[in-house]
Amino acid sequence: MEQTEGSEGLRTGKRKEDLISKYYEEDEDDEGIVLDVVIEEAGYEAGDIRISGISFQVRKGELLGLIGPNGAGKSTTIKTLLGLLKHAKARVKLGGENQSYAYVPEQPVFYEDLTLWEHLDLAAAAYGLSYETFESTAEKLLVQFGMTNVRNDLPAGFSKGMKQKMMLMLGFLVQPDVYIVDEPFIGLDPRATKDFLRLLEAERERGAGVLMSTHVLDTAERICDNFVLISGGRIAAEGTLEAIRVEAGLPEGSLFDCFDELT
């Protein structure tokens, strides 16, 4: 079975080589942390350091926005925490022994010879969902994303936005404790964006934590609780919008203005 574009799609959170360790020894300060990331440094080649000193935590129900200009190191940060970079000094922990995560990549990744429904079935099997749970959740997602009429089609023939919707559906299907989402908005039409945000909100209410990288700053400003602003492979500012405004010296500034000032 051929998979398109590299090896980073359809991640199940159960691969042995993952950097993410499954057990988090909680003490009082750690309560509610579902993802704890400490990256000392990471790069694509030995000696080629692209990011350094990037640490952050995501708590239950929190949406943390990873923002920064092109080439700042957002995707490298995400690839590092997923264990995809060989040259990384990093430690990544989920919040508990039985916690799971789902990664939604920026570039859709799919199997050429599996239909949309078969992709959903495969992801459900990888996460050990019962057939009943899979069927009812998958049916709901098809309706929510307006994809019912293409359920038995091959994704190779999908538009860019439809492929993106499939990736999001695969993430939502398994209801993980942590979502790691790399730029979800590009390619989605306004209706799909709204559907995605509504589902994300419901998942946060369920207690899922979300790390989301994006360039869509007006949306990020509206929906994220906290931000990590990366510039030149390092953290340029972090915290709430208020904290970022203080850092940028723009007490009334939009996230875009602060971003502009700080990068």
Ligand SMILES: Nc1ncnc2c1ncn2[C@@H]1O[C@H](COP(=O)(O)OP(=O)(O)OP(=O)(O)O)[C@@H](O)[C@H]1O
């Ligand atoms: N596969 C790769 N091999 C070598 N260097 C890479 C690779 N991918 C990215 N880089 C380099 O790492 C640095 C950070 O890139 P990264 O893709 O993490 O940026 P980003 O913040 O995700 O940017 P964008 O907003 O454009 O997606 C850049 O200097 C980039 O050229």
